[in-house]
Amino acid sequence: MRLLTHNMLSSNIKGVTNGFPLLIEVEKVIEKPVDFNPDFLKNMFVKVDWKALVDASRSLGYAELPEETPESSVIDSDDFLRKFHHALLELHLEEGALVCPETERKFPVSKGIPNMLLHEDEV
Amino acid sequence: MSSRPELKAPPEIFYDDVEARKYTSSSRIIEIQAKLSERALELLALPDDGVPRLLLDIGCGSGLSGETLSENGHQWIGLDISPSMLDIALEREAEGDLLLKDMGQGLGLRSGMIDGAISISAVQWLCNADKSSHEPRLRLKAFFGSLYRCLARGARAVFQVYPESLAQRELILSSAMRAGFAGGVVVDYPHSSKSRKEYLVLTCGPPSINTELPKAKLEDEESCSDDESSGDEENQTVCISDRHRPRKKQKTTKKGKVRDWVLKKKEQMRRKGNAVPLDTKYTARKRKARF
Numbered sequence: 001m002r003l004l005t006h007n008m009l010s011s012n013i014k015g016v017t018n019g020f021p022l023l024i025e026v027e028k029v030i031e032k033p034v035d036f037n038p039d040f041l042k043n044m045f046v047k048v049d050w051k052a053l054v055d056a057s058r059s060l061g062y063a064e065l066p067e068e069t070p071e072s073s074v075i076d077s078d079d080f081l082r083k084f085h086h087a088l089l090e091l092h093l094e095e096g097a098l099v100c101p102e103t104e105r106k107f108p109v110s111k112g113i114p115n116m117l118l119h120e121d122e123v
Numbered sequence: 124m125s126s127r128p129e130l131k132a133p134p135e136i137f138y139d140d141v142e143a144r145k146y147t148s149s150s151r152i153i154e155i156q157a158k159l160s161e162r163a164l165e166l167l168a169l170p171d172d173g174v175p176r177l178l179l180d181i182g183c184g185s186g187l188s189g190e191t192l193s194e195n196g197h198q199w200i201g202l203d204i205s206p207s208m209l210d211i212a213l214e215r216e217a218e219g220d221l222l223l224k225d226m227g228q229g230l231g232l233r234s235g236m237i238d239g240a241i242s243i244s245a246v247q248w249l250c251n252a253d254k255s256s257h258e259p260r261l262r263l264k265a266f267f268g269s270l271y272r273c274l275a276r277g278a279r280a281v282f283q284v285y286p287e288s289l290a291q292r293e294l295i296l297s298s299a300m301r302a303g304f305a306g307g308v309v310v311d312y313p314h315s316s317k318s319r320k321e322y323l324v325l326t327c328g329p330p331s332i333n334t335e336l337p338k339a340k341l342e343d344e345e346s347c348s349d350d351e352s353s354g355d356e357e358n359q360t361v362c363i364s365d366r367h368r369p370r371k372k373q374k375t376t377k378k379g380k381v382r383d384w385v386l387k388k389k390e391q392m393r394r395k396g397n398a399v400p401l402d403t404k405y406t407a408r409k410r411k412a413r414f
């Protein structure tokens with residue numbers, strides 16, 4: 001699972017009011033190269049929750065993104081876009097877990113696939 | 124569809140390791156699913172600006188439908204309830220992110236983020252009550268409600284479905300409308316029992332020019348051109364996305380993109396030491412209409 005997906009995903013357990021962002025427990029991180037596409041990144045820049053992305057990328061061991069939400073003008077910087085690209089699309093949580101911020105329920109991640117199935121009493 | 128898989132067992136049981144492999148090794152199925160996915164993507168009517176979008180593939184299975192999204196340059200998130208199908212998707216190196224998820228439990232995605240969704244041959248599964256706790260109406264409601272929320276305003280969702288009956292189609296459609304979607308059913312090749320295919324085309328947000336239903340394809344398989352360029356096939360489709368530009372242009376750019384993607388994939392496989400057919404002028408040529 002890439003941080004692009006992490007940035008979209010929230011815990012939808014019954015009764016949870018703010019299931020975003022899921023915390024990350026890391027066992028294994030891998031990197032896979034993806035074609036660089038500035039237009040896609042520009043569209044994504046306005047959508048992502050910046051803090052969630054920065055925190056997630058740090059938990060995967062990548063500390064190159066600025067802590068504060070950057071000004072929208074940074075999207076013209078190639079250096080910035082490359083870092084954003086790497087964090088969003090090339091880092092994968094391969095083994096570990098996603099944790100619901102409210103209930104601490106763990107969703108295990110195995111072979112890169114989060115198991116988001118809810119138990120019957122969580123629906 | 125004489126023997127409907129939906130009636131045999133719940134999806135996560137029906138699509139076990141054996142069935143998942145069987146499904147994904149059939150060249151007939153691969154070809155059909157690719158065709159259906161191409162048509163669904165066309166019906167999504169994404170802006171024709173060459174920019175990759177963030178799409179969902181609901182009931183993505185072993186990644187056959189997602190492959191069409193990747194071939195067209197898009198980023199996607201796929202979800203499926205069958206671990207065996209997702210395992211095969213990993214084996215096939217699906218480029219989208221995969222989630223083990225039951226769409227009937229709601230999608231749990233942030234609001235307004237997704238540029239479009241497709242679902243190929245999957246949503247009819249929601250109409251069955253596979254557990255005593257399952258109430259199809261509620262599961263459809265959870266599904267469509269969460270889908271509506273996560274789509275960007277004006278975005279579309281296109282589902283190719285095999286409803287079992289009129290009542291089932293009505294149930295799916297009314298659940299979608301109740302969630303706020305506008306749209307309806309597009310039936311391609313309505314007069315052919317073999318080629319007939321149904322697509323639910325839904326638009327998120329208030330009715331607009333975009334909610335007008337695209338036209339169905341009408342010709343039967345028999346009259347489809349069988350030659351390689353298959354220009355006729357393209358001409359049968361009049362869809363909203365086509366209206367503003369010459370058809371020629373779309374075709375060439377799309378074809379070039381797909382070929383580049385296939386060549387890249389083949390190169391990757393070669394580097395891994397796999398036996399891969401040589402690249403020829405036939406590589407990534409357009410598939411014939413075979414339904």
Ligand SMILES: C[S@@+](CC[C@H](N)C(=O)[O-])C[C@H]1O[C@@H](n2cnc3c(N)ncnc32)[C@H](O)[C@@H]1O
Pocket residue numbers: 134135138156181182183184185186187188202203204205208224225226227242243244245248249
């Ligand atoms: C016929 S396969 C199609 C797979 C893929 N879209 C394709 O075109 O090859 C139907 C898929 O729907 C999935 N499915 C059925 N019910 C589901 C549910 N409630 N949530 C998620 N996926 C489901 C099945 O596991 C199966 O992989």
